[in-house]
Amino acid sequence: MRLILEASNGESRGVLEYYDNANAFKEWADALESFPRHSRAVFLHELGSERPEDRNAHYFRFRAFTTDGLGHCAIQIRMNNNAELPDRSISEFCIRAEAADINRLGALCRKFSILEHEVLHWGLKEGELYATRLDAEQAL
Numbered sequence: 001m002r003l004i005l006e007a008s009n010g011e012s013r014g015v016l017e018y019y020d021n022a023n024a025f026k027e028w029a030d031a032l033e034s035f036p037r038h039s040r041a042v043f044l045h046e047l048g049s050e051r052p053e054d055r056n057a058h059y060f061r062f063r064a065f066t067t068d069g070l071g072h073c074a075i076q077i078r079m080n081n082n083a084e085l086p087d088r089s090i091s092e093f094c095i096r097a098e099a100a101d102i103n104r105l106g107a108l109c110r111k112f113s114i115l116e117h118e119v120l121h122w123g124l125k126e127g128e129l130y131a132t133r134l135d136a137e138q139a140l
Contacts (some may be wrong), residue, residue: 001115005060007077007095014091016079018058020047025113032064032106036099039069050080058082064102073097097124 001022006015024045031043043064048056061078078092101124108127112120117129119136130136 005077005079007079007091007093009093009095012091012093014077014079014089014093016058016060016081016091018047018060020060022113022115025109028062029106029110029113032102032109035064035102035106036066036071036073039066039071041066048080048082050082052082056082067096071099073099073102075102095124101125 002017002019004015004017007013024047028043028045035041035043041064045062046060048054048059050056050059059078059080059082061076063076065074065076066072067074073096075095075097076092077095078090080090081088083089104127105122108120108122108129111117111129116131118132119130121128121130121136121140128136128139130139
């Protein structure tokens with residue numbers, strides 16, 4: 001399925017259009033709904049490659065991880081459109097999040113995987129699914 005990921009941590013922002021299997025959202029849900037399971041927990045989803053010899057159209061990394069033994073968490077996002085200069089676009093940043101915020105993202109991913117919604121919007125304190133992009137634009 002065709003996806004457009006728009007992400008920001010308030011200081012940095014990135015957008016990547018890519019293709020992935022709908023089952024990826026079930027995988028995300030399974031990992032994130034109960035994240036973290038231990039003090040060194042990591043969930044990693046990578047798609048594509050940044051190595052030119054691999055000839056991938058893009059690279060996407062989503063990594064949820066704990067930042068300390070107390071269970072504080074963050075999400076790392078890295079997006080690379082793998083275009084030649086001057087059209088290349090690379091974004092990488094982290095979003096600090098509480099475990100409950102990551103768990104809520106997992107629950108949204110599970111509902112999104114049913115493919116009845118076009119937009120999944122997640123923020124640190126809120127999250128919503130929208131039937132269409134127009135519905136999301138009007139609400140946000």
